[in-house]
Amino acid sequence: MTEPLTETGMVPADYHAFWLVDRSSPAGIGEGVIPANGLVEQSVxxxxxxxxxxxxxxVSVTVEVRDAAPASPDVGDWDEVAEFQ
Structure with missing residues (x-):
């Protein structure tokens, strides 16, 4: 993949959070987790x-799937940004 795969859609938020989960991930990921940095609670x-x-x-969410990290992401319009793996 040379160009990122981008999808935008509305997702339900509850208790000030939403999950993005790969279909192959086990159930229960993220339950009862204390936020690590104020934006991303947990990543596995x-x-x-x-x-x-x-x-x-x-909430409106846009996700980009890339082969590698962008060289220099433009985050100028964002209020909060978190990098995680």
């Missing part, structure tokens, strides 16, 4: 729990 292979400013409701 195949899953991440993201903190939101919205207590509950839908």
């Amino acid at each position: 292979p195949g899953a991440v729990v993201v903190q939101t400013g919205v207590a509950s409701g839908e």
